[in-house]
Amino acid sequence: MIVKVKSGSYFGIEPFLVEVEVDISKGLPVFNIVGLGDTTVIESKERIRIGLRNSGYEIFTGRITVNLTPASIKKMGTHFDLPIAVGLLCGQKLFNYKDEILKDYLFMGELSLNGDLKRTDGIVNGAILAKELGYKGIVIPYDNRKEGILIKGIDIVIVKNLKEVEEFLTTGRFKKFEEEKENLKLENKVEDELDFFQVKGQEKAKRALEICAGGGHNLLMVGTPGCGKTMLAKRIMSILPPLEEKEQIELTKLYSIAGKLSEKEPIITKRPFRSPHHTSSGVAIIGGGRNPTLGEITLANRGVLFLDEIVEFKKDILENLREPLEERKISITRAGYRVEFPCDFIMISACNPCKCGMYFEPGSLCTCSPSEVSKYMKKLSGPILDRIDLKIEMVRLTEEELLEDSPREHSKDIRERVIKAREIQKKRFKSEKLNSSMSRSDLEKYARLNDETKNIMKNAIKNLNLSARAFDRILKVARTIADLEESKNIEKSHLLEAISYRIVEK
Structure with a gap:
C-alpha cells in the first residue's frame, strides 16, 4: 500500500512542494529512501525507526521504500523525519486516520530517538508554501511554534511528539495556541545601548550616517586608527527605523533557512548588523557553494553590512559586490543550479588611509611613501567607489574635543528625522523604495x-x-x-x- 504525505522544501530561498510516498510490502527487511535526499535525509531512517519503537509502535519488518518527489531536485534538511514517520504509521494501519488530513496538511519536523519532535529549519518557508498552494495548514514541532504562527490564514498544528500526531490524524482536532499568539508581540526593536550621545566630536561622520539611514545610502569612512570608525558604524543601528511586520517575516524566513534561529530568538525583531571578518571566504560573504547557501550580504538584508578594513578583503570578493550594491539582489549561477537571493542592505565600510594609518594626521607621523599610499587605496576599484554614495575622511580627536562636555544629540532625535524622511519617500514612490534605489x-x-x-x-x-x-x-x-x-x-x-x-x- 502506498501512502502519500505532503511536505515542503526549499532551493535557495524558493519553497517547493514535496510529496513523500511510502510503500510498505512483503520481502526482506529493507528501508530505502530515494528521491535525491542529502545525508541528513538518508540518516533519518535510524531516527524514525528508533523513534517509532520508543513511542510504542510496532515496527514493520518487511520492505519499506520512501520516495521524495520531485525526484530531480535535491532535498536537504531533517524536517522530512515527520512526514516519513506519518507515512509509516498510516501505511501500517496502526490506527484509523482521516485520509483528508493527509491531503489538506503539510508535515515538517525532526524526530528524536524518544519520539519527540525537535525544531527544524525552514518552517516559515513551509507555512508560506502551504498558504500559497491553498492547503488548510501545516503540522510543525512545538519548538517552532513562534515562527510558525507568524503566517496568518492557515491552521498551524503544533505537536510535541508522535502521540499528539496520532491524535490529530485520528480526530482532526488540535490545540490552537491563541494565548501564545496574544502574548507573542512582534515588537519593533531598535538598538538602545549604542547611542550617538556617547560619541564626542566627529560631527561630519554622524551627519553622513544620518543621511545613510535616511535614504539607504552606502558609506566609506577613511580615517586614522582609533578615530571612531567602528564605534560610529555600530551606532547606525540606533537611528534606523524599526522593522515592519512584513520585513520581520521576510528576515525570519531567511534566517530560518540559514539555520540561525533558536528557541531563545525564534523571530527576527530588529534589523541585522553583519560584520564579516576580512579573512572570510567568498562563499561566506556572497553565498553559493555546492548547495546554495545564504551569504553575509543576504543575512544583512533590510539592515547593515559593515566591512571593517575593506581594503584587506580579497579583490574578487569586493568586485562581486557590484551587482548587490546596484541591483539589491544577487544572482548565483553554478554548473548545477541558478538562484537569486535578496540583499537590500546599507553598506558601511571603513579603512585606514595608508598602511601605517597616519596619513591624515598632522606632523610627520606617516611613514608611507606617496606611492605606497596610492597602492594601498587602489585596492578599491573605481566601479566599487562609484557605488558608494558618501565618502568621508576622519582624524583623531584633539585634546579639546576629547575633554569637551557640551550637549550632544541623542539617537532617538536623529531617528525621528530619519523616520520622517522615509515616510516622505514612501509617499513619493508609493512603495518601500528609498532614494538610493x-x-x-x-x-x-x-x-x-x-x-x-x-x-x-x-x-x-x-x-x-x-x-x-x-x-x-x-x-x-x-x-x-x-x-x-x-x-x-x-x-x-x-x-x-x-x-x-x-x-x-x-
Missing part, C-alpha cells in the same frame, strides 16, 4: 535642478571627473538631504553638501 526617470522627476544648482553640478562634474553613475548618486544623496529637512526641492545647500561627500575621491 531611484531610477533615472525618478531622478528626472524628483531631483530636478534649477539654473543655479545646474551650474554647481557642472563645475563638480568637471573638477571631480565624475562618471554618470557618480552624478546620479550625488542627486540621490541631495534628494535625501532635502527630505531630512522636509524640503520639496533640492536647494543649493543640499547639493553642495552632497558633493562634499565625493571630494575624497579627488
Whole structure:
C-alpha cells in the first residue's frame, strides 16, 4: 500500500512542494529512501525507526521504500523525519486516520530517538508554501511554534511528539495556541545601548550616517586608527527605523533557512548588523557553494553590512559586490543550479588611509611613501567607489574635543528625522523604495535642478571627473538631504553638501 504525505522544501530561498510516498510490502527487511535526499535525509531512517519503537509502535519488518518527489531536485534538511514517520504509521494501519488530513496538511519536523519532535529549519518557508498552494495548514514541532504562527490564514498544528500526531490524524482536532499568539508581540526593536550621545566630536561622520539611514545610502569612512570608525558604524543601528511586520517575516524566513534561529530568538525583531571578518571566504560573504547557501550580504538584508578594513578583503570578493550594491539582489549561477537571493542592505565600510594609518594626521607621523599610499587605496576599484554614495575622511580627536562636555544629540532625535524622511519617500514612490534605489526617470522627476544648482553640478562634474553613475548618486544623496529637512526641492545647500561627500575621491 502506498501512502502519500505532503511536505515542503526549499532551493535557495524558493519553497517547493514535496510529496513523500511510502510503500510498505512483503520481502526482506529493507528501508530505502530515494528521491535525491542529502545525508541528513538518508540518516533519518535510524531516527524514525528508533523513534517509532520508543513511542510504542510496532515496527514493520518487511520492505519499506520512501520516495521524495520531485525526484530531480535535491532535498536537504531533517524536517522530512515527520512526514516519513506519518507515512509509516498510516501505511501500517496502526490506527484509523482521516485520509483528508493527509491531503489538506503539510508535515515538517525532526524526530528524536524518544519520539519527540525537535525544531527544524525552514518552517516559515513551509507555512508560506502551504498558504500559497491553498492547503488548510501545516503540522510543525512545538519548538517552532513562534515562527510558525507568524503566517496568518492557515491552521498551524503544533505537536510535541508522535502521540499528539496520532491524535490529530485520528480526530482532526488540535490545540490552537491563541494565548501564545496574544502574548507573542512582534515588537519593533531598535538598538538602545549604542547611542550617538556617547560619541564626542566627529560631527561630519554622524551627519553622513544620518543621511545613510535616511535614504539607504552606502558609506566609506577613511580615517586614522582609533578615530571612531567602528564605534560610529555600530551606532547606525540606533537611528534606523524599526522593522515592519512584513520585513520581520521576510528576515525570519531567511534566517530560518540559514539555520540561525533558536528557541531563545525564534523571530527576527530588529534589523541585522553583519560584520564579516576580512579573512572570510567568498562563499561566506556572497553565498553559493555546492548547495546554495545564504551569504553575509543576504543575512544583512533590510539592515547593515559593515566591512571593517575593506581594503584587506580579497579583490574578487569586493568586485562581486557590484551587482548587490546596484541591483539589491544577487544572482548565483553554478554548473548545477541558478538562484537569486535578496540583499537590500546599507553598506558601511571603513579603512585606514595608508598602511601605517597616519596619513591624515598632522606632523610627520606617516611613514608611507606617496606611492605606497596610492597602492594601498587602489585596492578599491573605481566601479566599487562609484557605488558608494558618501565618502568621508576622519582624524583623531584633539585634546579639546576629547575633554569637551557640551550637549550632544541623542539617537532617538536623529531617528525621528530619519523616520520622517522615509515616510516622505514612501509617499513619493508609493512603495518601500528609498532614494538610493531611484531610477533615472525618478531622478528626472524628483531631483530636478534649477539654473543655479545646474551650474554647481557642472563645475563638480568637471573638477571631480565624475562618471554618470557618480552624478546620479550625488542627486540621490541631495534628494535625501532635502527630505531630512522636509524640503520639496533640492536647494543649493543640499547639493553642495552632497558633493562634499565625493571630494575624497579627488
